[in-house]
Amino acid sequence: xxxxxxxxxxxxxxxxxxxxxxxxxxxxxxxxxxxxxxxxxxxxxxxxxxxxxxxxxxxxxxxxxxxxxxxxxxxxxxxxxxxxxxxxxxxxxxxxxxxxxxxxxxxxxxxxxxxxxxxxxxxxxxxxxxxxxxxxxxxxxxxxxxxxxxxxxxxxxxxxxxxxxxxxxxxxxxxxxxxxxxxxxxxxxxxxxxxxxxxxxxxxxxxxxxxxxxxxxxxxxxxxxxxxxxxxxxxxxxxxxxxxxxxxxxxxxxxxxxxxxxxxxxxxxxxxxxxxxxxxxxxxxxxxxxxxxxxxxxxxxxxxxxxxxxxxxxxxxxxxxxxxxxxxxxx
Amino acid sequence: xxxxxxxxxxxxxxxxxxxxxxxxxxxxxxxxxxxxxxxxxxxxxxxxxxxxxxxxxxxxxxxxxxxxxxxxxxxxxxxxxxxxxxxxxxxxxxxxxxxxxxxxxxxxxxxxxxxxxxxxxxxxxxxxxxxxxxxxxxxxxxxxxxxxxxxxxxxxxxxxxxxxxxxxxxxxxxxxxxxxxxxxxxxxxxxxxxxxxxxxxxxxxxxxxxxxxxxxxxxxxxxxxxxxxxxxxxxxxxxxxxxxxxxxxxxxxxxxxxxxxxxxxxxxxxxxxxxxxxxxxxxxxxxxxxxxxxxxxxxxxxxxxxxxxxxxxxxxxxxxxxxxxxxxxxx
Numbered sequence: 001x002x003x004x005x006x007x008x009x010x011x012x013x014x015x016x017x018x019x020x021x022x023x024x025x026x027x028x029x030x031x032x033x034x035x036x037x038x039x040x041x042x043x044x045x046x047x048x049x050x051x052x053x054x055x056x057x058x059x060x061x062x063x064x065x066x067x068x069x070x071x072x073x074x075x076x077x078x079x080x081x082x083x084x085x086x087x088x089x090x091x092x093x094x095x096x097x098x099x100x101x102x103x104x105x106x107x108x109x110x111x112x113x114x115x116x117x118x119x120x121x122x123x124x125x126x127x128x129x130x131x132x133x134x135x136x137x138x139x140x141x142x143x144x145x146x147x148x149x150x151x152x153x154x155x156x157x158x159x160x161x162x163x164x165x166x167x168x169x170x171x172x173x174x175x176x177x178x179x180x181x182x183x184x185x186x187x188x189x190x191x192x193x194x195x196x197x198x199x200x201x202x203x204x205x206x207x208x209x210x211x212x213x214x215x216x217x218x219x220x221x222x223x224x225x226x227x228x229x230x231x232x233x234x235x236x237x238x239x240x241x242x243x244x245x246x247x248x249x250x251x252x253x254x255x256x257x258x259x260x261x262x263x264x265x266x267x268x269x270x271x272x273x274x275x276x277x278x279x280x281x282x283x284x285x286x287x288x289x290x291x292x293x294x295x296x297x298x299x300x301x302x303x304x305x306x307x308x309x310x311x312x313x314x315x316x317x318x319x320x321x322x323x324x325x326x327x328x329x330x331x
Numbered sequence: 332x333x334x335x336x337x338x339x340x341x342x343x344x345x346x347x348x349x350x351x352x353x354x355x356x357x358x359x360x361x362x363x364x365x366x367x368x369x370x371x372x373x374x375x376x377x378x379x380x381x382x383x384x385x386x387x388x389x390x391x392x393x394x395x396x397x398x399x400x401x402x403x404x405x406x407x408x409x410x411x412x413x414x415x416x417x418x419x420x421x422x423x424x425x426x427x428x429x430x431x432x433x434x435x436x437x438x439x440x441x442x443x444x445x446x447x448x449x450x451x452x453x454x455x456x457x458x459x460x461x462x463x464x465x466x467x468x469x470x471x472x473x474x475x476x477x478x479x480x481x482x483x484x485x486x487x488x489x490x491x492x493x494x495x496x497x498x499x500x501x502x503x504x505x506x507x508x509x510x511x512x513x514x515x516x517x518x519x520x521x522x523x524x525x526x527x528x529x530x531x532x533x534x535x536x537x538x539x540x541x542x543x544x545x546x547x548x549x550x551x552x553x554x555x556x557x558x559x560x561x562x563x564x565x566x567x568x569x570x571x572x573x574x575x576x577x578x579x580x581x582x583x584x585x586x587x588x589x590x591x592x593x594x595x596x597x598x599x600x601x602x603x604x605x606x607x608x609x610x611x612x613x614x615x616x617x618x619x620x621x622x623x624x625x626x627x628x629x630x631x632x633x634x635x636x637x638x639x640x641x642x643x644x645x646x647x648x649x650x651x652x653x654x655x656x657x658x659x660x661x662x
Contacts, residue, residue: 007557009516009528010509014557015647022650024562024600024658081647094535096556150643177644178341185340197340204425225427226338226345231355269355278643312481312609313508316346316412319353327355 002081002101004174012177015081015101036163038114042078043164045070045112052076055106056136058128071125072132073109074169080105081170088145088173104140104149104171108132109164117155117165119263126256129167133279134252136169137245141284146171148179148283151244156274156301175283182280183288190291196240198293201225210322213329214261218254221262223321223328228309230302230319231270231328233262236295244281244294259296262328266300269331274301333412333432335505343508346412346432367494369445373409374495376401376443383407386437387467389459402456403463404440405500411436412501419476419504435471435480435502439463440495448486448496450594457587460498464610465583467500468576472615477502479510479614482575487605487632506614513611514619521622527571529624532556541653544660545592549585552593554652554659559640561633561650562601562659564593567626575612575625590627593659597631600662605632 002017042050048066056074063069076084082103089100110129111121118126133151140149149171154160175183189197205211205222213233214221221235235258237251247255266275276299282292309315333348373381379397387405394400407415413434420431441460442452449457464482471480480502485491506514520528536542536553544564545552552566566589568582578586597606607630613623640646 005557007555008520008532010512011516012557012559013645014559015645016558016651017647017649018651018654019649093556094539095531096535152643172645179643181341181644185342189339200426201339204427208425224338225424226336226343227347228343228345312483312510313512314344314346314503316348318348318350320347320349323349 001083001086004099004101006097008096010177013174017081017101041114041162041164043107043109043162043166044114048073051107052078056132056139058132068112071112072128073112074106074132074136077105077107077168082172099173102145102173104143104146104169106136106169108136108151108167108169110167111165114164117263118260119267123256123260126260127253130247130252130256130259133167133169134245134247140169140171141245143171145173146284148172148175149281150176151279153277154274155276156272160274179280179283183283183292186291186293187288196291196293198236198295199240202236202238211325213265213325214258216254216258218251219258221258223325225321227317227321227324228315229299229317231266231300231324232317232321233266233298233328234295235259235262235298236293241294242282242289242292244279262298265328265331266298269327270300270302275299276301332414332417335430335432337428339427341508344505348412348432372445372493372495374438374440374493374497375445379404382438383409387463387470389463399443402443403459404443405437405463405467408436408438408499413503430504433476433504435474435477435500437467437500439467439482439498439500441498442496445495448594449591450598454587454591457591458584461578461583461587461590464498464500465576465578471500471502472576474502476504477615479503479506480612481507482608482610484608485605486607487603491605510611510614514614514623517622517624518619527622527624529567529626530571533567533569542656544596544656545589547585547589549582550589552589554656556652558648558652558655559646560630560648562597562631562655563648563652564597564629564659565626566590566593566629567624572625573613573620573623575610593629596659596662597629600658601631601633606630607632 002015004013005016006013038044041047045068052075054065054073054075057065057070058072059070082101082105084104086100086102088102091098110118111125137149140146149169151167151169153167186197202220205220211222211225213223218238219235220238221233223232224234241247278297280297281294282288333346335344336347337344369375372378376399383406385396385404385406388396388401389403390401413432413436415435417431417433419433422429441449442456468480471477480500482498482500484498517528533551536551542553542556543551544554549569550566551569552564554563555565572578609628611628612625613619
């Protein structure tokens with residue numbers, strides 16, 4: 001079973017998930033496993049038997065689970081980094097802390113057809129994907145073992161093992177470090193100002209719109225002031241909303257729309273660039289309601305991160321967010 | 332001039348260093364600039380005129396600065412991310428914080444010959460490199476504008492623009508986030524235990540040596556308990572030492588030796604793998620003396636970091652540090 005281990009200085013949890021029998025030479029330049037043939041792709045309609053049983057699917061009435069007939073489908077990852085059953089196994093190992101890697105790791109297939117992408121499917125299909133996320137997260141939330149969940153999409157060669165359009169849902173028994181940091185920063189700001197820092201950032205960006213890419217009554221998309229990467233983007237609801245999973249119907253439609261607009265702009269501008277997006281939503285607790293504000297980060301994989309960034313947490317971005325936003329607005 | 336900008340939530344400084352005239356298409360798959368010909372390589376002996384004037388060189392007596400005759404040479408980076416002169420320019424931009432990117436960014440060329448590496452030069456040469464680092468850092472330390480410095484080595488294709496063996500020296504007016512986090516964690520531990528956490532980690536690793544790669548009376552090399560990456564390594568002085576730049580002659584020799592041993596082991600095991608190393612030393616202040624303990628992180632670039640890690644700060648390592656240490660010990 002994979003193990004969660006905590007760095008004693010940084011208090012950062014790492015999943016140690018050894019793949020059995022791997023030799024050092026296996027790590028070198030290992031090309032990602034990409035079954036790019038709809039006949040063998042486990043995510044394609046008709047190949048449902050190649051995946052673990054589904055946990056949620058939107059499917060035509062009259063069709064059975066794990067059969068064709070679906071338009072969005074969720075199932076446990078074949079090779080999970082966290083497993084849903086067993087004891088949490090919190091333990092001290094000398095001065096170190098570890099626990100079993102208990103959690104949820106599922107795959108959401110965003111469209112039944114192999115070569116479709118979130119950019120070119122219908123707006124309705126993107127909306128269905130968002131509904132499926134919401135519905136599945138509400139279900140996972142009932143399990144008191146998990147403190148936080150994320151939605152992560154890795155798209156493109158080098159960042160994903162599969163070409164078929166999909167995302168990951170990950171629920172964890174701990175709060176990931178980056179989210180802890182956002183909580184710490186936004187809580188401190190709230191204590192000082194009695195305002196949500198993200199709400200203030202939205203007001204700030206709207207007052208000087210150089211970094212804005214797109215806006216509508218429900219959402220704002222912009223390149224953050226201290227972007228770490230070229231064309232880094234954030235989508236955030238304009239009104240204060242801590243929890244992604246409680247978003248209402250208007251916001252589902254609005255979010256689907258702005259997400260697709262941004263992905264299309266990115267494709268127009270940067271062509272088939274690999275990218276990641278990740279949902280930052282409040283941990284599963286009312287404690288964060290006042291000061292956490294859910295948002296999505298989208299990061300195109302343009303630059304190599306060299307040692308400087310790993311070691312220092314100090315990023316060098318060769319493109320200003322103002323320039324990036326201008327390119328994206330105009331594309 | 333590049334600008335330092337602070338993320339208001341994460342309190343993370345980012346260097347925005349736009350390269351003028353770059354178009355979006357320039358970012359895609361841009362191959363690193365690698366002048367792999369000793370005739371044109373600016374780091375080769377004989378090509379001193381292709382670099383800014385040297386700030387330090389160890390050279391044969393009778394030779395002049397910026398001429399051949401050196402064995403280690405330091406000069407400002409041609410394309411610096413921080414510049415040494417000018418006003419700090421601390422400013423508020425609405426709710427955001429920024430400052431001019433004041434600092435030192437220099438290159439240390441580790442050997443005059445183009446195809447040599449730290450693995451295959453003489454132990455004496457590695458020692459000279461360490462002396463040069465120490466000497467240059469002691470000089471930089473006199474400048475009260477800088478709070479912290481780092482040594483960063485990016486080696487190999489995809490992580491460095493130059494193939495000729497070199498490192499970077501970077502002095503900053505702020506303390507990088509990762510170092511701040513190490514300070515916070517080690518200070519908290521010290522307040523609780525009245526002991527340096529790194530000293531305790533050393534004792535812990537020595538008591539159960541599964542993660543130890545190499546040890547001698549002065550240094551310990553091991554794979555950290557919560558390694559983020561396969562074959563991640565740490566070298567740390569066994570005795571409590573906050574400041575790299577004050578290391579004595581025995582430790583210079585000892586550090587050169589263990590560094591070369593580890594790089595050789597890594598080469599034997601992983602062949603020409605790109606790697607980074609980064610020095611974590613105390614900020615330039617006596618305030619950290621009791622609880623900070625300098626160390627070097629070495630990270631071979633074997634795995635692609637996907638969106639999960641960027642967005643969450645939550646790393647997945649497919650090789651346990653115990654297995655990694657075993658492979659490295661035996662190679």
